Amino acid sequence: MAAPSENMSALLLDAPNRTATIQTIPVPIPGPGELLIRVHAIALNPVDALYTFKPLGSSGRTVGSDFAGTVVSAAPYHDEKSPIPSFSPGDRVSGFLQGACSINDRPGAFADYLVCPADLVWRIPDSMSFEEASAISLCGLTAAQALFQRLGFVAPWDTTFKPATPAREFYALIYGASTSVGLYAAQLLHLSAKHSNTTVHLLGTASPARFDLLRAKPYSYEHLVSYRSPDWPAQIRALHPRNRGVDIALDCISQASTVGQVSSTLRDGGKLAVLRSRAAGAWDASLVPAHIDPLYDAVWRGLGERVQYHSMVLEANAEMRQFSRAFYRWLSSGDGSKLQANPVRRMPGGLGKVVGDGFMLVGEGDAVKQAEGRREEWMKPISGEKLVYSLV
Template identity: 30%
Template sequence: MSNIPATTMRALLLPAPDAPFAMHHLPTPVPAPGEVLVRIHASGVNPLDTKIRAGAAAHARHALPAVLGMDLAGTVQAVGPGVTDFQPGDAVYGFTGGIGGHQGSLADHAAVDARLLALKPAALSMREAAALPLVFITAWEGLVDRAQVRPGHKVLVHGGAGGVGHVAIQLARARGATVWATGSAAQADTIRALGATPIDHEATDVDTYLAEHTAGQGFDVVCDTVGGAALDASFRAVRRYTGHVVSSLGWGTHALAPLSFRGASYSGVFTLLPLLTGEHRAHHGEILREATALANAGLLKPRMDPLRFTLESAAQAHARVASGQAQGKVVVDVLP
């Protein structure tokens, strides 16, 4: 493949909420100062992508028509003025667009803020790398930045078989914690294979699993990736005084009294802020460098849905995610 960018590129445009994607040929972007032009090989699909497409994510504003797709993996084709960390030919990945007016990854190329990128793990394929950025950054900001997970901690992950949850399990274990995770009975083997003790949240109440796994004392860190009733359960499951609940889904109305009665702490995680505000973008690149190190050490690997999709079938990829039937992360293969 030539390193000279084509003058035009394929891009999937979403013209209006809930409308069909439309394939267009657009001018290939030119990287501005501080930006990198990436030839996109793969585009990760997250539940949030499907909500943006449906017009149901006001917190992830993205004026239409627009190109969706928040996660990418690909090859650097050109660098803008001032970029010194990357050069043409580098394999990179990142959470780089698809919200806040930033072009997404359902296109052949994207010019992205270099601070949001990291070198792709050599141990992972482009598809696997494209599955990681949003979910890993979310897990890191909660478990490491907020809760400072460390050896000896007992960690409970709500939704352990999900996108953020299955990465949170691996991250907590890599930092020396012992991990439990909630899920359905059908997800127990998946959770166990990730290295956590499964808890059937449909058959076991909070008091029961606290007594069984923590002698009633509670977990040092509870990572909620589900929201709703799971967040309410988190407030009851956390250790008194020193416990910390972190959540990336704080929707709904929640009583804080159970948390207050335990003298514990709560932190919210909103991974989109750097793209929406421009603040702290370099930290996303720093976090992904940590992901690269973990993946190359064999401590981090995304679960991948077995179905394959292309730009032409991206709508089917979105439907797969929205249906809840995906058996791991869904990724669109962009490079023909």
């Protein structure tokens, strides 16, 4: 399977005008250990819109993170000490790139073709569409990093642990249960519990309109409360039989007062993971008790690369790269039923509509206000689903 020409369409950052436009650029050439992939579908994340409308770097960079497609070719790679998965032309794969989401000049995913390290993609099962698969990689890995690397749960693929006797019991809270990360975190918690002989009482906050979705499999929440209730933290604490609070919490919103509110639901010694850095200033650190340390790390470090934001530098981390490889190997193994894809909204128009439609819905501030004036069915507010575009 070969690329039909030397050129392709890609959505490139236009930094001075704070937008992105479709341009024609050369089809990339894979280096050692990389795959050339024909992109069939892309999924949108808020961070893609954020750093298009508030660019960190220079123009001409391909934007976007999540993708799914077919392998066109693989560059030769020989290293017995660090083997990588073997892929053949036509294999269906999914993964994510960093795009224009840092100062570092790295390519993104919103293009007809891309190159990606072969150890950082996973095989799409026959039962899953490209659109569904495109919605898993970044948010699924984000949830896995938070739960297994920071909060200490046992990863479902970990064969080195010894099950606890008697079985352990946890009360876990996911704030923002219907977000993309929250939906995968719920699934991963249940899979971890089954794998490690642990009982997890899963509690969540969400809009009541999403309660039926969240109570059903594979999310299977035990209790849900509305995030709009002014006393929701007290309601969560009261769900523990001795009113002790939860053992662990994951704040999938991590904005303004949410981290402080979520921290108030923790028992003494409980642990909290957040999805935004304290240094970024997205949440009010003054509301978090001094004895609680919200645990953060950037999903991008799972790519094994040095990441630079505005004034923050995260050095390349080999352990996090290995974790990503293990997660994607696990997704690729067995019958492909490891994670159920989030509900997806198939957006019309391909690359040409990503900025004008999709980024309006996943963006912030003025972008959201513009989207509110739209009347097309596909422009309704997002809740409990992922926006995806087909490129073929």
